Structure formats: structure tokens, C-alpha cells
Amino acid sequence: MNTCLEISNLKAEIEGKEILKGVDLNVRGGEIHVVMGPNGTGKSTLASALMGHPKYEVTGGTVTMNGEDLLAMDVDERGRAGLFLAMQYPSEISGVTNSDFLRSALNAQRGEGQEISLIKFIRIMEDSMKALEMNPEFLHRYLNEGFSGGEKKRNEILQMMMLKPRIAVLDEIDSGLDIDALRIVAEGVNLLRSDERGF
Ligand SMILES: Nc1ncnc2c1ncn2[C@@H]1O[C@H](COP(=O)(O)OP(=O)(O)OP(=O)(O)O)[C@@H](O)[C@H]1O
Numbered sequence: 001m002n003t004c005l006e007i008s009n010l011k012a013e014i015e016g017k018e019i020l021k022g023v024d025l026n027v028r029g030g031e032i033h034v035v036m037g038p039n040g041t042g043k044s045t046l047a048s049a050l051m052g053h054p055k056y057e058v059t060g061g062t063v064t065m066n067g068e069d070l071l072a073m074d075v076d077e078r079g080r081a082g083l084f085l086a087m088q089y090p091s092e093i094s095g096v097t098n099s100d101f102l103r104s105a106l107n108a109q110r111g112e113g114q115e116i117s118l119i120k121f122i123r124i125m126e127d128s129m130k131a132l133e134m135n136p137e138f139l140h141r142y143l144n145e146g147f148s149g150g151e152k153k154r155n156e157i158l159q160m161m162m163l164k165p166r167i168a169v170l171d172e173i174d175s176g177l178d179i180d181a182l183r184i185v186a187e188g189v190n191l192l193r194s195d196e197r198g199f
């Protein structure tokens with residue numbers, strides 16, 4: 001089936017304050033949409049509401065992904081359905097290495113009994129890191145801990161490359177990147193472009 005995210009008249013609020021006031025947006029496989037707007041207009045709110053952040057309350061409208069009601073799904077179900085969010089401010093998680101995190105995420109996506117073999121995992125990860133020109137030492141560091149702004153963004157793209165989502169929401173993926181990182185991140189996105197994937 002061709003990938004399709006349909007957002008219709010989406011309304012969402014945080015702490016009782018309405019931020020999204022009826023957003024309409026359709027994203028099909030093969031398409032890249034760019035949402036632009038001044039600070040504080042609700043771009044990250046849209047991303048969080050789509051992914052199911054518990055702080056954001058959806059008060060109206062519908063969102064479907066490949067015909068299924070996205071808003072009825074838990075966050076993990078949204079992830080497994082193929083939705084991915086590269087966060088504007090990625091969280092640091094001390095004690096969890098980048099590679100453990102990636103492997104857990106990949107296995108959660110694949111489901112019980114379908115776990116990826118260690119050899120295959122390492123191969124995919126090394127290929128992805130090479131494409132993003134990331135130093136292998138990042139595998140063994142705790143998730144985003146002490147990463148520079150640009151390194152965090154690159155790490156979000158690494159996750160996207162490993163998880164191969166159907167719909168990727170990239171929140172300010174360009175901010176904090178220098179010229180070289182910008183090129184590498186753009187190449188990462190282009191590498192993943194296909195008729196089955198929307199951005
Ligand atoms: N906990 C909160 N309580 C009240 N208002 C909040 C809360 N969290 C976010 N907001 C408000 O929601 C609005 C939308 O914020 P959002 O982060 O979605 O904007 P944005 O378009 O992504 O901005 P930027 O370009 O700066 O990233 C802002 O006015 C923000 O202050």
C-alpha cells in the first residue's frame with residue numbers, strides 16, 4: 001500500500017492553551033513537505049501531537065496513517081506503524097549506550113521472535129554511521145549525553161536510517177548544523193527517499 005498520512009482539522013492544546021487550531025496536511029509516499037513559521041507557532045506541537053506526547057491533548061480532528069486511526073494508537077504502536085520523530089531537542093539518557101538503544105528500538109519494531117542478529121545489526125549500524133560520517137565511538141557513548149547540538153541531530157538521522165520509517169517527522173533537523181553536517185544530513189534524507197516514504 002502506498003504510504004499516506006492524513007491530518008484533518010487537527011486541534012491540540014497544552015496545559016489548557018490551544019496551539020493547533022485546525023491543521024490540514026496530507027503527506028504521501030515520495031513527498032517531502034516543509035512546515036515553516038515563526039517561533040512558537042506550533043510546529044513542534046504538531047510533531048509531538050502526531051507522535052502522541054502525553055502533555056499534548058488532541059481536542060479535535062483526525063489523523064490517519066495508511067487508513068488507520070493514528071490517534072487511537074499508543075506511542076509504541078505509532079512507532080511500529082512506521083511513524084518516526086526526529087526531535088528538535090533530543091533527550092539525553094545516561095546509562096543507555098547508543099548502540100543498546102538502537103538495537104532495542106529495532107527489535108521492538110521487528111517484534112518478539114524476529115530479533116535482529118548481532119552480526120547483522122552491527123553491519124547495518126556501521127553502514128549507516130559511515131554514510132553519516134559519524135565516529136564509531138558514538139556507539140558506545142550514552143544516548144546523546146554530552147553530544148553537541150549538531151551531533152544530536154546527526155544521531156536522530158542515524159536512528160531514522162536504522163528504523164526506516166514510513167513517515168518521518170524531522171523537527172528542525174537543520175538547526176545547529178554546520179555546513180558539512182547539513183550536507184551529510186541532507187544526503188541521509190535523500191538516501192532514504194522512496195515512493196514508500198514521506199517526510
Ligand atoms: N507547557 C506549556 N505551557 C504553556 N505553553 C506551552 C507549553 N509548552 C509549549 N507551550 C507553548 O506552545 C506554543 C507552541 O510551541 P512550539 O514548540 O510548538 O512552537 P514551534 O513552532 O516549534 O517554535 P520554534 O520555531 O521555536 O521551535 C509556544 O507558544 C509555547 O510557549
Ligand SMILES: [Mg+2]
Binds near residue numbers: 043088172
Ligand atoms: Mg519547534
